Amino acid sequence: MSGHEATPQARALPPSLALTGRVALVTGASRGIGRAIARVLAQRGATVAVNYAAREDAARELCDEIVGEGGAARPFGFDVADAAAVEAGVQKIVAELGGLHILVNNAGISIDALLMRAAPADFQRVLDVNLKGAFFCAKAAARHLLKAKADGRIINISSVIGEQGNAGQAMYAAAKAGLLGLTRSLAREFASRGVTVNAVTPGFFETDMTAASVHGDAREALLKQIPLGRIGRPEEVAEAVATWPRRPPPTSRGKSSRSTAACACETPLCAACDPSGEGTTL
Amino acid sequence: MTTADIEKQVIEIVREQLDVKPEDCTLDKIFTDDLGADSLAIVELVLAFEEHFEIKIPDEEVENIKTVGDAVNYIRARRKA
Numbered sequence: 001m002s003g004h005e006a007t008p009q010a011r012a013l014p015p016s017l018a019l020t021g022r023v024a025l026v027t028g029a030s031r032g033i034g035r036a037i038a039r040v041l042a043q044r045g046a047t048v049a050v051n052y053a054a055r056e057d058a059a060r061e062l063c064d065e066i067v068g069e070g071g072a073a074r075p076f077g078f079d080v081a082d083a084a085a086v087e088a089g090v091q092k093i094v095a096e097l098g099g100l101h102i103l104v105n106n107a108g109i110s111i112d113a114l115l116m117r118a119a120p121a122d123f124q125r126v127l128d129v130n131l132k133g134a135f136f137c138a139k140a141a142a143r144h145l146l147k148a149k150a151d152g153r154i155i156n157i158s159s160v161i162g163e164q165g166n167a168g169q170a171m172y173a174a175a176k177a178g179l180l181g182l183t184r185s186l187a188r189e190f191a192s193r194g195v196t197v198n199a200v201t202p203g204f205f206e207t208d209m210t211a212a213s214v215h216g217d218a219r220e221a222l223l224k225q226i227p228l229g230r231i232g233r234p235e236e237v238a239e240a241v242a243t244w245p246r247r248p249p250p251t252s253r254g255k256s257s258r259s260t261a262a263c264a265c266e267t268p269l270c271a272a273c274d275p276s277g278e279g280t281t282l
Numbered sequence: 283m284t285t286a287d288i289e290k291q292v293i294e295i296v297r298e299q300l301d302v303k304p305e306d307c308t309l310d311k312i313f314t315d316d317l318g319a320d321s322l323a324i325v326e327l328v329l330a331f332e333e334h335f336e337i338k339i340p341d342e343e344v345e346n347i348k349t350v351g352d353a354v355n356y357i358r359a360r361r362k363a
Contacts, residue, residue: 143329146322192320 007070010045017246020045022151023097024245025090027080027137028107030055032207033157035062036234037104040242042071046102049093050075053107080107080133081125090140100144102245105134105179106157110172112213123171130175131182138186150194153245156183157237160203169213176201198244205232283361288335289354295334296350299327309351335361 006020019041029038030052039062042048048066050073052059059075066073074096078089094100108130111122134156145152161169162176180199187197204210204222210231214222223229293307300317313319319327328339331353337360339347347353 143326146326189322192322 007043007045007072009043009070013044017242018045019102019242019245022101022148022245023047023049023093023099024102024104025049025051025076025093025100025137025141026104026106027051027133028053030058030062032209033202033205033234033237034104034106036238037106037157037241038062038073039066040235040238041102041104041245042066042073043069044242045071046245047072047074047097049073049097049100051080051089051107052077053079080105080137081128083132083136083139086133086136087140090137090144094144099148100141101148101151102153102155103137103141103145104155104157104241105137107133108157108159108176108209110169110209110213112168112172114168115170118171123174126171126175127178130172131178134179134182138182142190145195146190146193148195151245152190152193152195154183154186154190154195154197155241155244156180156197156199157241158183158199158201160201163201196244200237200241202237203232205234205237207234285354285358288358288361291334292331292350292354292357295330296327296353299323299330307350309349309354311350312348313350314348331357337361 006018010018010020022045024038024041024046026034026038026041026048028034029048029050035058038048038050048071050059050063050066052075056075056077059077063073063075076089076093078085080086090100109126111126113119113122138154141154145154156179158179159172159176161173162178162180165173180201183197183199190197203226204214219231223231289309293304296302296313296317297304297307300313300319300323302317306317311317313324313327324344328344328347331337332339335357337357339356339360343356347356
């Protein structure tokens with residue numbers, strides 16, 4: 001199929017960065033950071049499965065844009081919080097796109113409330129989408145990623161809030177911190193096959209989610225804490241994410257650039273980031 | 283499906299999943315000790331058997347399937363049942 005031929009953009013990339021011949025699933029890709037990730041992966045030559053929960057129009061528009069730029073992408077609608085729907089969705093992707101190599105667990109929601117006002121049902125929904133969704137997608141994709149061996153990747157989009165916490169975001173922070181534990185465990189579980197599992201913990205980026213939760217005085221206060229004095233663009237996270245699937249597997253763990261990207265692994269010799277365990281290339 | 287058919291298909295799946303040579307894949311071979319399967323490979327193997335033969339292999343029964351021959355016997359019994 002067309003996705004297995006190098007796109008014009010992929011041809012211009014050094015071979016180590018090109019993702020030609022690989023299939024990537026990006027969950028929650030109709031907008032925000034997921035949309036930017038889908039675009040960058042497609043620009044690097046991957047065939048992208050654009051997952052959406054409700055915004056079919058936005059997902060289709062993104063796929064049309066990608067195809068218009070010479071890339072390959074198709075929309076796949078399913079709710080990541082629904083295990084059976086995820087299983088069926090991943091099967092459909094594998095059947096239609098010829099495999100699955102890269103899973104980007106990006107789908108997420110934020111319901112903000114101070115603890116005393118937080119509703120149990122809201123906490124359940126936040127966990128279902130942000131944490132269980134990633135678990136279900138990883139579970140459904142695992143066999144295919146293991147088959148892809150050293151091309152197999154899981155990249156979980158956590159959040160800086162999962163690391164540092166935030167008043168009014170306990171539900172979101174708990175789910176995003178849980179995602180880091182999932183990342184570290186799966187990294188160990190899949191390392192022997194060369195499948196790496198990493199997490200990115202973005203700070204604040206210009207998305208609908210950030211616009212909804214940070215405005216007015218809070219936005220001014222936030223800007224004061226950011227050295228660049230501005231909120232990041234989704235494309236900037238996407239560029240960081242797109243470095244993980246490169247060949248050979250990444251050896252640096254980028255802890256210092258935590259606000260944009262970081263491996264969630266804290267072991268001294270990270271088998272997930274570096275399957276050889278010695279910093280050499282595979 | 284005859285026992286010979288099951289045997290042939292089991293060996294084919296084992297060869298593919300564990301990446302072993304056909305001559306090494308005999309009925310007496312133990313998946314872990316002889317064919318180098320780790321716990322993850324055993325799970326992949328079980329999933330492949332389940333899918334191919336349309337059966338369910340409960341975790342507690344996986345522990346009793348140690349050799350290629352054990353797998354053939356188990357699948358033959360389950361498919362008759």
